[in-house]
Amino acid sequence: MRIRILCTVLCVTLAALSPGEAARADALDLSLNDDAVRLNYQWAHPTRDFQVDGGWLHHQDRGDVVHIGFHVTGDASSGDTPLDGGIGGKIFHVSPDNGPLDATVLAVGGFFRYTFPQYNRFNLYGHAYIAPDVLSFGDGEQFQEIEFRAGYNVLRNADVFIGARYTNTEFDPAGDLTSDNGLHLGIQLRF
Numbered sequence: 001m002r003i004r005i006l007c008t009v010l011c012v013t014l015a016a017l018s019p020g021e022a023a024r025a026d027a028l029d030l031s032l033n034d035d036a037v038r039l040n041y042q043w044a045h046p047t048r049d050f051q052v053d054g055g056w057l058h059h060q061d062r063g064d065v066v067h068i069g070f071h072v073t074g075d076a077s078s079g080d081t082p083l084d085g086g087i088g089g090k091i092f093h094v095s096p097d098n099g100p101l102d103a104t105v106l107a108v109g110g111f112f113r114y115t116f117p118q119y120n121r122f123n124l125y126g127h128a129y130i131a132p133d134v135l136s137f138g139d140g141e142q143f144q145e146i147e148f149r150a151g152y153n154v155l156r157n158a159d160v161f162i163g164a165r166y167t168n169t170e171f172d173p174a175g176d177l178t179s180d181n182g183l184h185l186g187i188q189l190r191f
Contacts, residue, residue: 026051031163031186035060038165038184049074051086057167057180063096065167065179071110082115090129092143094169094179101171103140105131121153125161142170149186157190 026044031037040055051073057065071086087110094103109129116122131143149163163186167179 031184033184085112101139103138105143106135107131159188
């Protein structure tokens with residue numbers, strides 16, 4: 001079942017790219033801690049300000065969360081301030097290990113990335129997505145994901161980072177499932 005969900009998310013992500021225009025891979029993120037691993041792949045359109053991403057979060061005791069996201073992206077400040085961001089949404093599918101429950105949600109939110117002008121090897125990143133009951137389907141009632149991280153640019157196209165993530169789904173009638181909560185280490189490779 002989980003393999004089928006992951007394959008569906010990846011196929012939908014690839015289909016979302018415009019077939020007549022070349023899109024390039026933009027970034028690959030891998031983050032992990034003792035209990036969870038997350039893989040995220042982002043595509044940026046070469047001529048327009050939008051981004052498509054797909055990802056998979058696996059917790060060894062709590063199950064899987066897969067997503068596909070669509071964002072309008074660009075400079076989030078005027079002048080030379082290096083703040084980039086995106087606003088849009090993600091479709092998350094949450095499949096817990098402990099039982100037949102599952103949820104699909106349409107979460108709205110966005111992300112930012114700030115690179116320090118004087119110390120341009122250091123950056124901050126954060127994102128937040130929420131889905132109230134009206135945007136939650138299946139057994140889900142609410143969903144939220146929040147992540148912050150601090151990164152260091154070790155190569156022109158590669159960062160290492162430390163971050164904290166909170167991913168929570170409220171199920172009816174089973175209650176809350178926190179798919180990930182805590183610190184993680186990771187790398188980001190840009191192409």
